[in-house]
Structures are given as structure tokens and as C-alpha cells.
Amino acid sequence: MTRREVCVPTAPAQGARYHTAVLPLPMALPDESKHARVTRALREGIQTGLLVPGEKLPGSRELARHWGVARNTVMGALEQLEAEGYLAVRARSGSVVAALPPLPSTAGPLSGPPLLLSAWARRALEAQGPLPGDARSNQAAGHPTAWTDFRVGQSPSGLFPSAQWAQALAQHAFDAASSPPDPRGPLVTRLALCEWLRRERGARLTPDMLLLTGGAQEALDALSRLLLEAGRVVVLEDPGYPGARAAFQATGAGLWPLAVDDQGAGTDNLPPRAVLAYLTPGTQFPTGVTLSAARRAALIDWSRRSGAWLIEDDYAADLHYAARAPASLQGQAPERVMLLGTFSQSLAPALRSGYLVAPAHVTELLTRTRPVTQRTPPTLDALALAGFLSSGGYARHLRRARSELRSRHDTLLSALKRELPGWSPRRVAAGTHLYLPLPPHLSELEVQRRAAQAGVGLSVCGELRLRPGEAAVLLAFAHLTPVAIREGVERLAAALR
Secondary structure, eight states, rough: OOOEEEEEEEOOOOOOOOOOOEEEEEOOOOTHHHHHHHHHHHEEEEEEETSSOBBBBHHHHHHHHHHHHHHHHHHHHHHHHHHSSEEETTTTTEEEEEOOOOOOOOOOOOOSSOOOOHHHHHHHHTOOOOHHHHHHHHHHHHHSSSOOOOSSOOSSSSOOHHHHHHHHHHHHHHHHHSSOOTOOOOOHHHHHHHHHHHHHHHHOOOOGGGGEEHEEEEEEHHHHHHOOOOOOEEEEEEOOHHHHHHHHHHTOOOEEEEEEEETOOOTOOOOOOSSSEEEOSOOOTTOOOOHHHHOOOOOOOOHHHOOOOOEEEETTTTGBOSSSSOOOTTTTTTEEEEEEETTTTTTGGGGEHHHHHHHHHHHHHHHHHHGGGGOOOOHHHHHHHHHHHHHHHHHHHHHHHHHHHHHHHHHHHHHHHHOTTTTOEEEEEESEEEEHHHHHHTTHHHHHHHHHTTTTEEGGGGOOOOOOOOOOOEOOOSSOOHHHHHHHHHHHHHHHH
């Protein structure tokens, strides 16, 4: 489009200054309407001093003719700028540039006054240490262009049932638009989830015990705000999921770590009083072990004696591939255990679909406090999920996904056995990463640094600990092809020899 300029002469009007300026019509921005373009031209002309206070603008017909736009477009721009205070309309004189206070200089950064953070914000920021898979630790060491990324926190690749999900969305689009909002989530979705969790996880629940969420982290944040504050105690696994630790720490609550061994979280050092305990009993994060039956019973007994709630994060239950996942802890004690889960790993993080199962009086309190931060969960995704569960589409997707994950898991184990025969990776039955203890002569940071120099990214277990413990690295595999897995292990082994 040819750049046009318009000569803007001022006519001798009462109170107007005599001035002539050349006001260009700037090039259009992507997807910018003619109205927005004309408004921007006039506004920038006033802001930069090309049009001075008191200057009378030509009539809308003249501006429209010079710029080659409709008169209504110009009139709309003049009305908008008058509403914004850039123009003043005088009887029988037309539009005049208004006197404005001087704009602040933009020569330096517009930092503004310092933020006075709340105690919650300070604690939340302090809790944001390096997360597992944080690129910063590897970037500091530098790495070549060839890059195999074994860091945890990445989604399985090539498994999302896009065609089936798109069909489910299309089928429920009208229902989503006409459904009344429900802060618990659509009843049809809660009914479908109840059936799934009863059948697949041995859970004991009714629809009024179920709250749909945007994922596990949203549930952890809601429970933390509801139950925790400074002076209260929360129990958690060590090592454990950093997202839970961050949510708890932000409230000011005290953290009580439980050491993890080959039977899961230890029960010998439980405090006499606590508000809640966060656990990953089915597949402990990050070690992959399953909580033993004896310790499950001990934790439930302690919960009843101490009054603490047990929070069961069932993050990997749908991604088991060696055997059927163990039954949920919630099914053993539904009056003491709150069960949370997510479809972020089994489907896709972008869906932001999860759930929280708790006694009905707890979900009622969460429903009443939810409008402070979020009115309702995403209705369309929830309805599509209901259809996907009820039709059997989700079960068919999981059968394919589990088979593929088992293949990638076995490929990684075989490559490690071949390239690092003296090492002992922990075989797991579910999830998307392997836990790899290190030989005594190697430290986590040394292994991470040497791997990065060889073009391999990995996560270290020390980032997930509250106290010193076994040195180990984590290797995620679900997002990698078998070829990439084998090549990455070969480079890792070469770097560590």
C-alpha cells in the first residue's frame, strides 16, 4: 500500500494557533482495521508534537479524501480520540487538539516504584528453586548443537489422539455453550469420572465428592489455601514433587520430610500432629517405588490418630505398563484420603483437565471458595472428556499409549545395560522417567555437567530433596523415539567413561 501524507492546515478560528503540519498515514499493522489505523495516526501525531495543542483539524470529509478512507472511519476515530481526551470539539469550529500534560520520558526503563510483595509472594518466590528439567543448570555448563533431552517434565510425544479429541470437542460444542456454569464441573463429567475411578482405581466416591480442576497443581494450591498457614505442619516425601512443596511452602506452613526407600515413604518418623501429608503411593515421584501395604496401613492409622488428611497424588496411574496399577489409597479410607489426578500426562498438558476427590463437606468448602480465583473449570474440555470416557475412546487410547511407553522404557533399559553395565537403573511399572542411582565416585552435578558438554540433558535428584540423600539422576523417555534414546545413552556413556 502506498504511504499517503496529508497536509493539515489550520483555519483562523477563535483560540486556535496558526500552524501547518504534515501528518502521515502510517503503514497498517497486521490485522489492523482502517479505523484503528486512522486513530493511531492522529494519536501519535498529537503525542509526538506534530499536531500541537490548540491546532484545529480539517473536517472529516477532507481527511477522508486525503487518506482514501470512508468518512465514517474518520468520524469514528475523531470520536474515540475525543473520548480519550486528545481532542476537544468546539461549537462551529470542529475538532481541536487538546492541551495535554507532558508525557514521561521513555529514554530509560519504565521500572516504576518497587513492588511491596506480600508474605505469600515472598514465600512463593523463595520456593521456586531450580525445577527438575530446568534448562538453566544445563545452559550454564553449555552444550553442543546435538542435543538429547532426557530432562523430566516433558509430555509423551506422538500419542495424543488428536482426531478423536477433535471429534469429541465438536460433538459437545453446543452443549458447552448452553450449559449453566457449575463450580464443581459438569455433572455428566463427574458421573463418567466416578465410573472410571471406581472401575480402574478402586476408588469409593459419589459425584458430590468430585471436583474438576485444571490439573494437579490447581488442586494442591486450593487445598493449601484452605488448610495451611504459618504454624501448621505438612508432611511430604523426600525426595518428592517440587510443585507440591512450593504450594505448601507459600502458605508459611512447616515442612516435615519423610525419607523414601524401596518400600516408599517411611513411617517411623511421623509427627504427632499435622494438617496433611502429601504422598504419591502408586508410583513415588521421583523414585518410582510403590508404597507397601504395611506402610499404607500405618499411614491411615496415623491419619486417624493425628487428624491429618492424606493427599494421594495419582499422577502416573493411567500410564502403568508393566502390570495393573495398585489400587488407590483413597479406596481404603475415603474419609481420610483426598485423591487428586490429572490427564496432563495421559492426554496432553494443554487440556488442563484434572480432578480432586474428597469427602463431600470438603468439596463443598472448595466449591464455595473457588469463585475467589476461578469461577468454573473449562466446560467444553470437561464435556469432551466425559464423552471420551463414556465411549471407550480413552481406554482405547491408553492401551496404545501404554504399549508404546513400555517399548520406550525397555529401549532405555537395554541401552543403559549395554553402555553402562555397572550401573543399576530402577525398573519402574508406570510413569515417564527412570531413576538412575549414581556410583559412589560420581556426583550429580559432575554427571550433569559432563552430560551437557556431550549434548545430553538430564535432571538430578538433589533438586527434589529437602535433605541430603542418595545421588541419582532422572532420565525421561516418553517424549523420545527409540533411535534418540539409544543415541543419547551412547553419548552419555562416552562422556562418563
